[in-house]
Amino acid sequence: MVTVQILMNEPPPTSEREARYGRLRRGMADHSLDALLLYAAGWRREYVRYVTGARLRASFALALLPLAGDPVALVASEEDRRAVEEAGWVADVRPLHPLRLDPPRGLRRMGVAHLELMPEAILARVEAELPGVELTSATSLVDAVQRVKSPWELEQIRGAARVCEAGWEAFVRALTPGVPEYAVVAAVEHELKRLGAEDNFMLIASGGREVMGMTPPGQRRLRVGDLVRTELTPQVNGYWCQICRTAVVGEPDAEQRRSAELFLEALEAGLTAVRAGVTADQVARAENDVFRRHGYGEYCTSRYTRVRGHGHGLHPDETPAIVEGDRTVLEEGSVVIVHPNTYTPLAGYHVLGDPVVVTADGFEPLLATERKLFQVAP
């Protein structure tokens, strides 16, 4: 059983702030931007957290980082004001309403991260504050900056990985015939929160060959012979880490074993392809080639699956998407999960995935959990 010390949510050190601002400002210079405006929607707060070091809770927030000069945070609640002040990275904290940007002198072109999600009510006020300033999306710029993690960030993700392992163990312990899916999620949630997780993204599916994908839990009760699949993704001190595993209630049948062998071979092929300098396409192709070689190539298409992995960090589903055709080059220090999750007629939807840190000559595995089909005695 995994032993995990309860993790405390600590603000990042100020050295981390200087490194992040430096990376963002180099990106701004490369894209001829005089400033960056980072938007946090209620479900996409990662950019503002990256710049402020603060855990925010309101539905909106902004952070303004000029090419030179001090950053500004604009928050929608007193609670968020305190969070930014306590993090200690941004001294100038203002209310979001009414909006007052005080644009840096000479501002002509500003990148907006998560411009695509910014509500009309906020963007219209930003535009009114900045007449004559060209606004352009900086979402991909900030994504690229955040892809490579600092040593401090990697430590947080390693901590989240320990919580991931414990969450999977709690999942397996909860698998008993007759238990409804939502009670399994409740047991996992208890363990993750007990260990200090801020949040969790989790999907589940139980049943046999008819299962085509995963969703939030239902009232279905587990039966002997079921495969029970999950991806669970705790967030610890801001950083998400994901595990994908499948368990069988009782003895696996021959096709479930065959399915497990196929997915293990695909996962290991994908992991073998991972190293700094390869593209997301190459990793996806390595996974999919295993399915093609065994006659299951059609199940690697969007009809049956979404991606063959993805990045994570301050967001659970960061770039790059590990899919054929994505030419994003994996960089040393980035974190990706490789997961060849898909449906096949062997045993229905099957999941198996491991997050790794990309290194110069391969990868550092983040999980110690066995890569196998777990069995639960009925």
Add this chain to the structure above:
Amino acid sequence: MKRGLVVLEEWAPAELRARVEALQQRLAERGVEAAAIYGDVHRSGDLTYLTNLCLYWNEGLLLVPAEGEPTFLTKLSPRVHPWMRATSTVADLRSGPDLVRLVVEWLSGRQPAVLGMVERGWWPAPLLRSLAVALPGWRLQDLGPVVREARLRPSPRELALLRESAAVASRAWRAGAAGLTPAERTASAERAARERGVEDVLVQASDSWLEVVAEYRGYWTAIAGGLGTTPDPAPLTAAEARLRPGVSRRALETDGVSVLHHVDLETGGDHRPQEDRDLPLEAGAVVALSVGRPGARLTHTYLVTAGGPERLTGSQEGA
């Protein structure tokens, strides 16, 4: 995040159809061809109210024509359509990465008219502006909080769910209060709420305080209070005494008291219209009253009645 139980109750389709028809009647009165409602994983109460859809990730648009069945456009994969059909009343589900393109396809064949945007100001600006370009001849009219307004008056079925939501939140609060550390309190409250079948629950805990905001079958209630050292309840008691039909939020929000309709608990009131502060509360409304600062506030959820407020959360030995 929404990772709890999602269920379409047996009684729900008939009531949800009536809600959609009430909206359609308003569209017809205003000469609007269809209403478009934007939602994302953080804020999807209007979608749930009309269809029981649970948008557990990403973004989507519900299109309700003045006549006919609603359609849901989503960035989620078509692989989740069977689950969405099983847990909602929407049969027409369409997926794609570009919501603008999906809207254009849905409107193709219709004569340009008025497309009503529910709470237009909260739509992502690039989506809104791209639609304006992609739909020449169409007028994109702000319908305001037309769905939210209907949600402010719970039906008997809704009130029963709000009572159950409050009972679940209260039970979770008591389970959490027994924990020794903030992490244990959070864990115990989460498990208690999720074992009772919530869709979502937001728990905050400290050494001396606990808050539970729970969503049960789409209905949010809140409870918060101190552990051992209780925040001064006097301002809340005073506000409670003034909580009657006809009183406005502005009149109640004195001495550090804040008031949130149950429909606004999902987002902590961040999308609440400012003009709402002066509207009188109606009999039958369900609201959360809070006093104190975050991290030390006292909160309960109440039903507003002519005879005085009925507290739905907690008990004397609770928060």
